[in-house]
Amino acid sequence: MMTRWHLAAHGIFMDILYLHSPITYSIARQLERDGQVVAPVVVCGRGMKWHAPFVRVTDDGIWDPARTVEFLARLVTALPETTTPLRIFLPHTGFLLGKLLKLATAVQTVCYLEEGNTSCNPDLARPAQDTAVDAAMLLQLLQAQPLLMQRLGLTPQAVLQVNSVPAIWFDAASPKYGGAYRVCPAAFAALPAVHTVSLAPQEKLREQGRHWLCFLPNIINMVARCGQHSEESQKNLHGLMSSLRTMHALVASHHARLVMKFHPVDEANLSPQFKEQFYGFGLSYASFAAQQAIDAQLEPALFDFSRFIVINESAASRYVELFQGLDYLVSLNLF
Incomplete structure (x- = not known):
């Protein structure tokens, strides 16, 4: 297998993967198996991991x-x-990181990995909601990191000039665009050079027929949308817990067990304390994966659970x- 140094000697790209969800991880592993990425530098967010050394x-x-510069600084050290x-x-170039990658001359190619429902939204192939940042402060933060800007x-x-760069999640018009990789036929419908990956x-x-997987809703976004201490948030959380009690009883009647994702x-x-309240209704997905000796980073729908319970749009x-x-x-x- 070609190493990073061989890649450099041949004048080929150095591959970098940014992964923050099971589906991006699953696609990346398949690209690696297919030889479409070689000895990549892997950056993992939201607690994701890689099977080889990676940047957290x-x-x-x-x-x-500050968080965007932290991302770039840790990448450069690797x-x-x-x-x-x-x-x-x-997954996309819709935020500040995407703008800086378009401005960075060392980054010659940007490719997109399918990431859930956002990848199926054709409106995100056009300029989306933008946010101006303090460019002078951003420059100060970048310059404080040794060799970051140079590398x-x-x-x-x-x-x-970062604020003049449009915020486009999926920017096929950029000269750096190198294609997109999907598993769903609906993903990246507005883009050219889209490759479908088979997973x-x-x-x-083990113990087939004994486990139902419950995908919990995005609680943080729900609370942020309603307000942390709002009556609506409290009502939604109470409704969620009541529904889980019913689901727990239903699954038990089938002589099965809930797994909470x-x-x-x-x-x-x-917080671990908050999450622990939900594990009274079923086993945590991490514990289940350890018991089953499966890769907990993979898209859970690739495993043969008896049923998949999905709460709210997801x-x-x-x-x-x-x-x-x-x-x-x-x-x-x-809700």
Whole structure:
């Protein structure tokens, strides 16, 4: 297998993967198996992991300059000392990180990995909601990191113009666009050069017929939307817990057991004490994966659970339908 140094010697791209969810991880592993990425530098957010050494970050920074610079600084420390052009695979370029990657001359190619329902939204191939940042403060943060700007090919002049770069989640018009990788036929419908990746169902679970997987809703986003201390948030949380009690009883009547799967954002950010309340209704997904000796980073719909309960609108429904079929899907819209 070609190493990073061989890649540099041949003048080929250095591959970088940014992964923050089971589906991006699953696609990346398949690209690696297919030889489409070779010895990549892997950056993991939201608590995700890789099977080889990787760079850990909080997330892609969204619109926060400090977190975005932290992402880039940690990435640069993992790069070998070579001038090989960089090819990065990531879910989107809609936030501050995406703007800086477009301005960085060392980044020659940007490829998109399917990430749930957002990848199926054709409106995101056009300029979306933008947020201006303090460009002077951003430049200060970047310059405080040794060799960061030099390694990425960022100039002070370019950074100070960051707010003039449009926020486009899926930017096929960019000269850096190198294609997109999906598993769902509906993903990236507005983009050219889209490649469909085939993901095979995983090995069968032990004790078949005994486990139902429950995909919990994105609690942090729900609370943020309603207000942390609002009556609506409290009502929604109470309704969720009541529904879980009913589901727990229903699954037990089938001589089966619930397995609880938090949204990646919640898994990474909710306190252990808060999450523990939900494990009274079923086993945590991490514990279940350890018992079954399966890769907990993979898209859960690739495993043969008896049923998949998806609460509220979620890309999980899309993946259950794709990999297992609608007969295995139980959809609940609570709020």
